[in-house]
Amino acid sequence: MDSIFAPWRIDWVERDPEMDEIEGCAFCELPERDADREYRIVARNEVAYVLLNNYPYNPGHAMVIPFEHIANYRALDEPTLLGQSRLTQQTIEALDRALSPDGFNTGRNLGDGAAGGSINDHVHTHIIPRWNGDTNFMPVISETKVIVEALEDTYTRLHEAFQTLDGATTTGPNDAVRLSR
Secondary structure (H helix, E strand, O other): OOOOOOHHHHHHHOOOHHHHOOOOOHHHHHHHOOOHHHHOEEEEOOOEEEEEOOOOOOOOOEEEEEOOOOOOHHHOOHHHHHHHHHHHHHHHHHHHHHHOOOEEEEEOOOOOOOOOOOOOOOOOEEEEEEOOOOOOHHHHHOOOOOOOOOHHHHHHHHHHHHHOOOOOEOOOOOOOEEOOO
């Protein structure tokens, strides 16, 4: 029998199901709630926000998501395109300061189903920190990915790193860091 110890999953087991109920698009609803840390929204600017992925490929796997609900990347207006791109740059910088990865994978899943995304109707950019040697035998042999840090710990480290960026402001550890474009 294979056993994997993941004590942080108790948060998921003991969660309040009513808090997780989302009517409509999660990417539209979550930033409207007054619970940035709880929903892992770590930073925001005027047009987009940074959300840690609940099912990360690696620690620090984040998504930069425009507030506007739009499925077609080519339809983003210029201010949104620029603001989301700038926040992507700032997220890479904050991840570099917080986690010191050796590189990053970035990308978008565009289109229904075939592109591989689970949320197809709201544009978002994935940013995945990578380290030399972070792929080992576990995913290859046992189809198991080992995540070495709890999301809450990653949130704290990344929140602190965002605070060090130029123009960053925050009202406290439970609110997303505000960034200017």
